[in-house]
Amino acid sequence: MLGDLGLIAGLALLIILALRGINILVAVLLSVLVIGVSNQIPIQDIFLKHFPFGPSGAFSFAGNFLLLFLCGAIFGRMMAASHAAQGIAVAVMEQLGSKRALWIAMLVCALLTYGGVVVFVVMFTMYPIGVTLMRQANIPRRLYAAAIALGAGTFTMTALPGTPSIHNVIAARSLGTDLFAGGWYGVLGGLVMALVGMWYLQTQWQRSIAKGEGYQAHVKDEQMAALAPAEGQQLPSLMRSALPIVVVLATIIIPRILQMSGVEAPVLSFAASQPVLWASFALLLGGASCFVLFEPLRQNLMAVVGQGADDALLPLINTAAVIGFGGVVIQTSGFHEFAKWLLDLPVPELVSVFLSANLISGITASASGGLQIFMSSLAPAYLEAGIAPELLHRVANLAAGGLDSLPHSGAVIALFTLMGLTHKEAYKDVFVVTVAIPMLAALIVVAAAMLLG
Structure with missing residues (x-):
């Protein structure tokens, strides 16, 4: 009884501290102390075994995925420093016009994140440009923030096949699948998220106009607008700007196409069996193409690479901390009772996957953290129940991208902090x-898989 109460108290403490803006690593360490002590886990095992080095330990995760985080962050920084990311955003804006500002924000964020640019780099790219868009189109800042969240943190993160996102790689590495597993189901879920999400945002924009609500300036807008390309500044063309992203995606896709065509080669087997290394290699090739294509980058290459390495550390540490939190939680009897309850629910296995991955990601406020815990603790039971690894890969990914964006989510807090918004203003x-529509998309995929299976 005391252990169960301690587990609930530790989870509540993590959520409260995260909402108050406390550093996530500090919040996690305090929370696991409460959970561990109340469950009579020796302190030395909490901090020197389960949290850092267990199967779901922070350093175990960080060691396995350091290269991917590093390559992704360096590629993102190179795309920003070369002005390729801005070139894509401005070119799309010129093609679609400011009246389609929400579509612009969503599409550019989706293109960048699908190509491997990390979410935080995308936020910093889109907000400065977005100030001009919001002013011209009279868009409430809360809706522009939601458009960024839709493009950067939903369907390209968990649904679309082939992306080098950490979520896709975690599932592939855990299940022995590749980055295209459950591809058609992912496309279906991605279309639902993108189209229904934009329908909602466009509807809300029209309602805001009818109510007289529009763009309201904020002190952060002026600060960020200074980072946008100056008027008349020469930016790379859309085709040239997008080429590094094409290189990344082609490096991931071509081995898959060759294998499907019956070609056999050691490098193709390596690409399929080593998702972390191959996705990292694809991002490195994307970075190399940036070096070749953009002369300003060559003048300051090592400084940019160093900045990219710095960019990788905070997301890696924060994600690893959340996973280490799960590494302690799964040692408690309360978690095992919870897992058994989920597995014993009188519902189809795919519905159980949807519920369990969602709940674990909601508890940790992290899709990647929740997915890693799900894969290490519950996925084997679903495989034994007969779910195909490829289907489990995609459904678990989609489900993990639902409740991960609750108010204590680090990405949500970072976006609101960047744009000077409060939860009261923008969280709805x-x-x-990022929660309701992705959950709907995951349920549609589950229903489709059950009908077709």
């Missing part, structure tokens, strides 16, 4: 496009 719209 972010909740709809």
